[in-house]
Amino acid sequence: MFLAVAVALFISCGQQEQKSEMDTFISDLMPQMTIQEKIGQLNLVTPGGGILTGSVVSTDVEDKIKTGRVGGIFGIYGPGNLRQAQQMAVDESRLGIPMIFGADVIHGYKTTFPIPLGISASWDLELIEKTARIAAQEATADGIFWNFSPMVDIARDPRWGRVAEGAGEDPFLGSRVSEAMVRGYQQDDLARENTMMATVKHMALYGASEAGRDYNTVDMSRNRMFNDYLSPYKAAVDAGVGCVMTSFNDVDGIPASGNRWLLTELLREQWGFDGFVVSDYTSVNEMIDHGMGDLKAVSALALKAGLDMDMVGEGFLTTLEKSLEEGKVTEADIDLACRRVLEAKYKLGLFDDPYRYFDASRPEKDILTTENRQAAREVAARTFVLLKNDNQILPLEKSGTVALVGPLADSQNNMLGTWAPTGEHHLAVKVIDGFKNVGGDEVEILYAKGANIVDDPDYAAKINVFGPKVDIDERSPEAMIDEALAVSARADVIVAVVGEASEMSGESGNRTNLDVHEEQKKLIRALAETGKPLVLVLMAGRPLTIEEEVELADAILLTWHPGVEAGNAIADALFGDYNPSGKLTMTFPRNVGQIPLYYAHRNTGRPQAGDEFEKFKTNYLDSPNSPLFPFGYGLSCTTFEYSDVSLSTAAISTDETLEAKVTVTNTGDYDGEEVVQLYIRDVITSITRPVKELKGFQKVFLKAGESKEVSFTLSEEDLKFYNYDLNFVAEPGEFIVFIGTSSDEVKEARFFLE
Ligand code: BGC
Numbered sequence: 150m151f152l153a154v155a156v157a158l159f160i161s162c163g164q165q166e167q168k169s170e171m172d173t174f175i176s177d178l179m180p181q182m183t184i185q186e187k188i189g190q191l192n193l194v195t196p197g198g199g200i201l202t203g204s205v206v207s208t209d210v211e212d213k214i215k216t217g218r219v220g221g222i223f224g225i226y227g228p229g230n231l232r233q234a235q236q237m238a239v240d241e242s243r244l245g246i247p248m249i250f251g252a253d254v255i256h257g258y259k260t261t262f263p264i265p266l267g268i269s270a271s272w273d274l275e276l277i278e279k280t281a282r283i284a285a286q287e288a289t290a291d292g293i294f295w296n297f298s299p300m301v302d303i304a305r306d307p308r309w310g311r312v313a314e315g316a317g318e319d320p321f322l323g324s325r326v327s328e329a330m331v332r333g334y335q336q337d338d339l340a341r342e343n344t345m346m347a348t349v350k351h352m353a354l355y356g357a358s359e360a361g362r363d364y365n366t367v368d369m370s371r372n373r374m375f376n377d378y379l380s381p382y383k384a385a386v387d388a389g390v391g392c393v394m395t396s397f398n399d400v401d402g403i404p405a406s407g408n409r410w411l412l413t414e415l416l417r418e419q420w421g422f423d424g425f426v427v428s429d430y431t432s433v434n435e436m437i438d439h440g441m442g443d444l445k446a447v448s449a450l451a452l453k454a455g456l457d458m459d460m461v462g463e464g465f466l467t468t469l470e471k472s473l474e475e476g477k478v479t480e481a482d483i484d485l486a487c488r489r490v491l492e493a494k495y496k497l498g499l500f501d502d503p504y505r506y507f508d509a510s511r512p513e514k515d516i517l518t519t520e521n522r523q524a525a526r527e528v529a530a531r532t533f534v535l536l537k538n539d540n541q542i543l544p545l546e547k548s549g550t551v552a553l554v555g556p557l558a559d560s561q562n563n564m565l566g567t568w569a570p571t572g573e574h575h576l577a578v579k580v581i582d583g584f585k586n587v588g589g590d591e592v593e594i595l596y597a598k599g600a601n602i603v604d605d606p607d608y609a610a611k612i613n614v615f616g617p618k619v620d621i622d623e624r625s626p627e628a629m630i631d632e633a634l635a636v637s638a639r640a641d642v643i644v645a646v647v648g649e650a651s652e653m654s655g656e657s658g659n660r661t662n663l664d665v666h667e668e669q670k671k672l673i674r675a676l677a678e679t680g681k682p683l684v685l686v687l688m689a690g691r692p693l694t695i696e697e698e699v700e701l702a703d704a705i706l707l708t709w710h711p712g713v714e715a716g717n718a719i720a721d722a723l724f725g726d727y728n729p730s731g732k733l734t735m736t737f738p739r740n741v742g743q744i745p746l747y748y749a750h751r752n753t754g755r756p757q758a759g760d761e762f763e764k765f766k767t768n769y770l771d772s773p774n775s776p777l778f779p780f781g782y783g784l785s786c787t788t789f790e791y792s793d794v795s796l797s798t799a800a801i802s803t804d805e806t807l808e809a810k811v812t813v814t815n816t817g818d819y820d821g822e823e824v825v826q827l828y829i830r831d832v833i834t835s836i837t838r839p840v841k842e843l844k845g846f847q848k849v850f851l852k853a854g855e856s857k858e859v860s861f862t863l864s865e866e867d868l869k870f871y872n873y874d875l876n877f878v879a880e881p882g883e884f885i886v887f888i889g890t891s892s893d894e895v896k897e898a899r900f901f902l903e
Contacts, residue, residue, distance in 0.1 A: 171495045175488055181244060184470060186481065187487040189218035190246070190468045193427060193458050196225060203223040207461055214248070215241040217838035218466060220458060220490050221295070226571065228507035247503035249346075249494060251295035253570055255314060256280070258287035260521040261565045261572035264654075264690055265300065267532040267709030269316035270731040270783070272824040273848050274329045276528055281333025283521050285345045288571075290515035294345045294497055294506045297394060299330035301349055301381035305745040307735060308361025311659025313567050313690035313710075315356065317734030318747045318780060320377055321843040323540035324384035329636035331388040339391060340498030342505055343515075349385035351396030351429055353411060354378050358398055361744070363657050364435075367398040374400075375871035377749070381414035383420055391424040391493055395456060397432050404439045407447060425457040425489035429591035434462035442542060444468055449477040457486040516574070522714060527727075529711040529718030531822075534731040535784040536695075536705040540680050543704050543726025544786055544819075545642060548591040551579055552640035554599040554633040554676065555647045555671065557688050562618050563602075566710025567655025567690055574616070576713055580646050580686065583716025587724050595640055598622060600672040602650045618650040620843055626668055630675050643676050644700075644723065646686040651710050654690025663694040663741055670697065677701035678811050686719055692737040696777055707731075725786065730848070731785035732891065736776045743772060748780040748892040749839035781826050781843075781891035787817030792895055794888050800901040803879070806864045807900060811888045813859055815851035822850045825859045828892065829868065832883040836873050839847060841892060861888070868902055 194207035213219045214237045222234060223696055231250050239245045256262045257807075262280045262334065271277065273407060281299075288296065300367045303323055304312040316326040327349065331839060334347040341805035358365035369378070382393070395405040404429045407409055416422045428451065434445035449472040450466035459465040498505055533541070545551070557563055557580065563619040565576035578586075584594050602619045604626060609619040637643045648670045652658055664670070676683055683700040688693070688710055699705065706729065711718050721727045731787070738746045757766035760773035768774055790813070813825055827845035830840045845861045863886070881902045889895030 154256060168758070172491060174495060175327045175491045177489065178244070179487065182414045182487070184473065184483065185631055186217040187242060188465055188469050188481050189213075190220040190487045190490045191439040191458050192219050192463060193221045193223065193251075193460045194219050194798045195223050195461055203232075210248070210311040211237060213519045214238050214784075214881065217242040217244065219247070219248060220248040221251060221294050221695070223297070225250070226291050226293065227290045228509045228511065232813065235503050235507070242704070245496060246491070249295045249497065249499070250293055250506075251297060252288065252293045252397060253297045253568060254284050254288045254457045255292065255298050255300065255568040256566065256569050257284050257525065257569070257712065258291065258293075259517045259573060260287060260525050260567050260675060261577075263532045264313045264566035264710050265315055265528050266317060266607075266690065266734065267711065268315050269322065269326050269734040270534055271528065271710070272322070272532040272732055273531060274848055276335040277326055278329040278527055279524065281330045283524055285334045285794075286343050287516045287521065289345055289506055291509035292506050295348070295392070296334055296345045297348045297350060298334070298350060299327055299347065299385065300351065300394075301327040301385060301639065302351055302356035303378045303381065304356035304735065305747045306356070306358075306361040307663060307738070308659055309356065309658070309693040310363065310567070310654045310690065311356070311656055312735060318736060319734065319749065319843050319899070320380045322734060322846070323381035327381040327384040328388040331385050335389065335391065335411065337490070339496045339503070346391035346493060346497060347385070348392040348394050348427065349382055349390045350394035350403070351398060352382050352393050352416065353400055353405060355396035355398055359640065362659050364397045366868035367400065369665045371875060372871065372873070375875055381729060383460040386416070386420045386422045391496065393422060393424065395426060395428050395432055397429055397435060397475045399439065404432070404441065405642065406456055407436050407441060407450035407454045418454065425486075425493050426455060427458040428456055428460045430460050433459050433464045435598065442679040443651040445472055448472065452478050452482050452486060457489045490612055490699070518828065523695045525712050526714035526718045526721065529714055530727040530729075532709060532711070532717070532731050533722050534707040534733055534782075535729040536707055536785070537699055537702065538704045538776060538784055538860060539900050540703065541786065542642070542684060543706070543723060544728075545684070545723050547589050547724055550593040550595060550639060551584065551588070552595050552597070552637040552655045553599045553635070553646070554636065554643060555645040555672070555684075555686075556598055556600055557648060558646040559598065562616060563651045564710060565686065565712060566651045567658065572713065578714055578716035580719055582715045583720035584719070586717055587720035587726060589817045595636040597629070597633040599629055600626065600668045602630075602669070603666050604668045606903040611650045611696055611885040612650050612652045615652060618652050626671065630672055633672060634675060634679065636677050637676060640681065642684065643674060643679070644684045644686060645676055646688065647673065647801045648688035650688055651690065658690070663692065663738075665693060665695060665698060671700055673698055684723070686723070692733075692735050694738060694740050694777070696739050699777065725819070728786045728819050728821040730783070730785060732781050732824045733778055734780065736780050737776045737778035739891065740772055742769070743776070745775055745811060749842050750902055751837045752840050779891055779893045781824070783824070783891070785817070785821040785823065787815055787819040787821040789823045789851070789890060790814045790816045791889060791896055793817050794886060794898040796898050796900055798900070800903050801865070802903045808809065808860050808862055809888060810858055811896065812856050812858045813851065814856040815853055818853055820850070822833070822848055823890065824848050826889060826891065827861045828895065829863075829889040830870065830887070831870070831880065832885060834880055838870060841887060865902060
């Protein structure tokens with residue numbers, strides 16, 4: 150114990166010392182800076198190599214760098230380019246302050262992993278951390294050391310395209326993923342050549358945009374904010390995240406980028422965040438359209454609120470001096486923001502060596518290595534969710550004839566998924582090639598496209614903004630279906646690869662209709678009519694409404710957009726080289742009218758038990774309440790059986806813990822992994838609480854026939870929530886603990902907190 154205390158003291162003394170060295174360094178530097186140079190540090194530009202998501206594009210970048218008017222750049226890549234840009238700042242600007250270089254490395258750098266919603270469906274935190282680690286290794290090799298990730302916005306509305314970028318609907322799971330990503334990117338030392346500063350985004354509540362429309366208004370109670378939406382951002386802060394990005398939406402009536410309560414009182418004073426805050430792309434300027442004043446007014450508002458760096462909009466650069474003269478902001482406000490940006494640069498080691506990330510020999514060694522691609526393949530297979538598998542049609546045998554059909558079976562441009570600006574489509578493995586690689590010589594593959602992703606050229610044009618994702622065939626829809634039927638007639642099994650093009654989700658990829666497109670539905674209906682075994686491989690960036698497809702197909706494997714190793718990973722999962730183990734992290738509704746639909750809902754005063762319609766209960770005339778697939782759902786090619794839940798004690802006091810145990814048995818024919826999930830319900834509470842809340846999960850591997858005891862420890866801490874006064878408390882009384890294979894297939898036991 151003495152040793153532990155001594156080590157802890159030593160570490161904290163070391164950190165103190167570093168902090169005071171940093172403070173001294175910056176305190177020496179800042180008095181040398183003019184006010185323009187200080188404001189220059191708050192300016193983030195992009196010369197256009199990234200994805201332009203706003204209406205402003207940076208201009209005269211070189212001149213601005215040389216005159217000390219740029220703090221950082223995003224959207225340029227490669228040690229050579231970045232070294233050259235850095236040299237401009239270091240050698241040609243008056244004080245030689247280095248710049249930070251950022252990028253959106255959302256799910257891998259060049260080795261593209263599945264979209265984040267898919268990654269979360271692995272429920273494997275070590276694996277998730279590893280994806281971030283590999284991304285950081287590759288990005289830093291290419292000169293990028295500041296990442297606009299993780300995106301941790303809780304999302305309960307699948308119409309919103311950006312659900313693809315986050316970890317789904319649940320704050321507990323979302324928080325664990327958030328921490329894992331921050332650890333993966335930053336490790337414990339930002340100055341290391343292969344770590345990068347993470348940015349948690351988008352603070353806050355961006356996922357609750359009304360009607361699932363991007364950038365739309367958000368309005369929610371503090372109770373809901375604190376209990377359901379804020380914890381993943383806080384988890385990143387607790388994990389030491391270096392940067393926070395604001396969101397486009399309002400938070401309680403004030404846009405996030407100008408919201409002092411959010412950026413200063415909550416983030417810094419309550420949560421203790423000590424990094425810097427960057428706006429989203431022109432989100433400061435956008436406060437003009439929110440009705441908060443002209444550019445000068447909104448820029449002053451943002452600075453006063455606690456926003457430190459202005460992304461692309463240059464409201465800070467062009468108006469803060471004037472606001473200073475007019476007394477709308479103080480020099481201390483500017484100093485504070487400038488200091489925070491300089492601190493980030495210090496922590497990244499840039500004042501020691503501004504070129505530390507620009508080793509020209511690294512890209513070749515570190516990027517797209519065989520190991521990284523292998524990791525991408527393994528990760529992808531672990532994110533797939535088996536939604537249906539009647540008559541054990543999966544795994545497929547590595548013999549016989551497969552009709553491989555569908556618009557995504559031979560597509561390369563849709564494999565990486567949304568927000569993969571650094572990925573390279575031409576490296577992605579198509580499904581048809583994965584089938585050849587994994588199926589081996591004994592499998593004959595017959596291919597037909599069968600349908601377009603969409604037939605409508607206007608719709609296709611919106612999806613093709615970042616390059617061709619949808620190509621519309623010259624043949625008629627009927628001719629394409631006929632061809633698919635002809636190859637199917639010669640096959641033992643049909644595998645149809647259908648779903649969304651990658652840009653049908655992601656930023657500005659919102660939909661009011663979540664069906665598989667009608668042209669693909671026609672193909673699926675025709676294939677089902679053949680009576681041959683039909684497997685659907687469903688690619689999507691979000692939950693889709695697939696009630697009809699679930700009826701028609703014998704098996705459905707949901708693969709999201711799987712990344713650079715797409716085809717290999719899909720073939721691994723279909724041919725039994727990997728037994729699917731993913732579980733949904735977002736509820737699949739039956740229809741759009743049920744949205745928002747999520748498992749952790751409140752009970753209401755008139756709950757309806759089950760789907761049988763009862764007049765004057767919480768329900769619909771034209772749809773059951775239940776989802777098509779609940780949160781936590783996902784099958785395996787094997788089967789798992791759960792024992793009853795046993796608790797180590799029937800009551801705990803506030804300083805005690807309780808063990809909740811089940812025995813899980815693999816009762817099927819294949820080895821496999823199962824995500825064992827623990828939920829609780831607080832039975833009597835001072836404010837209404839969810840019917841179930843995830844509080845733990847473990848992914849366990851079981852050989853066929855094997856049993857394992859899985860044990861969770863619960864303490865008062867796990868039972869806490871934000872009460873009416875927003876105090877984080879546990880209330881004594883009865884609790885139900887549920888353990889099971891999904892949020893709605895569980896066994897339960899009860900205990901008391903005394
Ligand atoms: C997105 C951010 C992204 C930024 C920079 C914005 O449009 O909302 O998530 O980090 O662009 O590319």
